[in-house]
Amino acid sequence: MAEEPPLSEERSEVERLDKKYVFGTWSFQSEVDPTEVVGGEGVRFTDGSGDEFIDFSGQLMCSNLGHSADAVADAIAKQAQEGAYFAPGFATEARARLGEKLAEVTPGTLSKTFFSTSGTEAVEAAIKIARMYTGKQKIVSRYRSYHGATAGSISVTGDPRRLKAEPGIPGAIKAPDPYAYGSTLDPMESLEYIDEMLMLEGDTVAAILVEPIVGSNGILVPPEEYLPRLKEIAHDHGALLICDEVMAGFGRTGEWFGCDVFDVTPDIMTMAKGLSGAYAPLGATIVTPEIADHFEDELFCHGHTYAGHPVACAAGLAAVETYQEENLIDHASEVGDSLGDRLEELADAHPSVGDTRGVGLFRGIELTRDPDERVPFGEREDKISTGSTVVDDVAAAAADEGVYVANMINTLIIAPPLPITEPDIDEAVAALDTALEVSDAAMDR
Template sequence: MTTDSEADESDGTEIERLDKEYVFGTWSFQSEVSPTEVTHAEGVRFTDADGNEFIDLSSQLMCSNLGHSADAVADAVADQMRDAAYVAPGYTTEARAKLGEKLAEITPGDLSKTFFSTSGTEAVEAAIKIARFYTGNHKIVSRYRSYHGATYGSISVTGDPRRLAAEPGIPGTIKAPDPYAYGSTLDPMESVEYIDEMLELEGDTVAAVLVEPIVGSNGILVPPPEYLPRLKEIAHDHGALLIVDEVMSGFGRTGEWFGADVFGVEPDIMTMAKGLTGAYQPLGATVVTDDIAVHFEDEMFCHGHTYSGHPAAVAAGLAAVETYQEENLIERASEVGEYLGERVDALAERHPSVGEARGVGLFRGIELTKREDERVPFGERADKISKGSTVVDEVSATAYDHGTYVANMINTLILAPPLTITEAEIDQAVEALDAALEVSDDAMEE
């Protein structure tokens, strides 16, 4: 006979039980939260409290670009915290100044001046305010299949269904269609011309068009090469800025420094976080062009945070960028990303439940389908805010049982491993995916 206390003890580790009782799980019904205690991480792998080891095929939340053994970044943080753990934003540190210089060097075009925050959502909040201050307009056009953050402005410009519980959001946000042939009545280039008509009908009152160059958590959607250049042209024709959200697609993820580089586009404002430090510290950044920077010489930059340019965070950022450069990780991501793409395409050929495999570099998506002859998703948008699990969740869980962690969002498996992953580690992860996709194959409709 099992006692209540014995049952309780078998229900996870003490840390897992404490966490479930005292800490909110994000984006979830709390009754369904079941945290896993991670005790160690090294290279592209992490280990749970039971000693099980997993390949981190999604870089945790698509942010551990450097993997889990970037000693130069960890050392930079420790050294800075011993020298000066915190100074107010009105002061500066060597790392903050040099990171600002580095970002001006590696970002496209004449992006030159940075506001530092602590997350991607705060970087987007700053971008919204800067665009409004600079143009004098207040409307922001974003897209339905998008995620830009959780704070009030950022969730308002987010398109995915997690925004619904927070509505009504900030005024002046307008949603546009996506470059997504799989799930839209418009083809990608028709969708961008639709945005042109939207701005025309809004009477040139739009401050900015805000997009992810490659959509991340809403499906790894890669637009045609001419899409982003045309979108910038449309925005400028109507007196609006182009804001490119690189929080997920930046820092080598695509095989280029930034997603915008894939398309040869120089945005007016760029937001970033995640790979900026490789997730070793929470740090976001909003970078603007020379013209926008000059505007605030005699106009108040009416924005700030207590932790803007936090010394430990910018030290991590500077060390991370230097690591990308010194270890040639951007170029490496392009090369290894080609290999990952080949292996994913081969999976798609073998498994009828793969409706589409897409992506660039080490930023890949596998979208599933119930029917081989037409694309019918297993996961719907409403599932993201509903109880229960889907077939897509079961596929991810099966991969996990085979030693590979892969995130999924709605109907897409997201493959975004650390830039340090080897071909042998990719092979091992693909074996796990091969087994996992049998689950969706078996669940297909006749």
């Protein structure tokens, strides 16, 4: 048996077993040092030592309902008792009702859904559907993007995590992003680059795949006219527009979906995370009637054992109903404006804060070594390198103050559960105010 890896002092039995027997994700295993969690209530969760944390990132930007959505938990228990699993060839009320509900809340005419168990599977389905529908193979995505970890979705991902999986699937090509703070290209100029890319590729591109608001690669919000123009470019070249709403969807932006912020309906949309409020593994890929009709007489050559799992769909239906009944989308918009103001105050107080950006409860704080020259603390490749970064150290300092915040390269990702209140925000921002002293002190190192 392999030698047991070292742990921090005074770790619990659960932490010891987890370290020994479970892979930590996206990590050098020697650096994995897990913290036991034992429960949650509202926008807070508790570790094995009894310490409580404000969940200022909704775990991995997925706990949109917080940690005590009783209606969702009850729906899971009820479905598990009535019938935990039936093969996808059978119709269940949970799956049928959730399909109907998604046709109601998604934009435009999007109406027919394939259910899966995660965001990466939802993207895999979108890629295959686009290829089957158009008869073309290439997928254009962007460099600052994350679309999932499986073979196809990591291939269309742009961030450095794809490098360990290359070569990926054929036909995945990358374009620049609408990154106003750190790119040499103006966001709208990057669109014309994409337009020329598709012209030069000829009639070979099945779809353009984008996060309407980029998530873990920095919370990048494009100009208002960006997404409408991108859809126009796609259609001009006979390609589809796929919007990956896995992270931005279900109220995170103060609208149901990120593309709603820009009044755009994509041809295909992917969903997960907030779809069930993270109460069950659930993904979805929804398409327009034109695409759905194509498969009336053509083989829909895709499926999973757990496609439309009844328990997961019951969770999803209860989650969407909770968003509606508790008016959480409007609430996210209202408190999101206040959150944006508070983050601007942090930027004014801390020279290491280069930029704050976002919409609703989907925001980022980008740290910089030199605000005038916009010199980052770290590089993109740090994501796949060993050792901690300055932004890791800031997140650790926030945890010491009782706030959990996720981070990626140079950006703190602020995406709390939608029921968060302004007093909760005040408390979390005060903790970040203290934690950012770490990055301020690192500017001269």
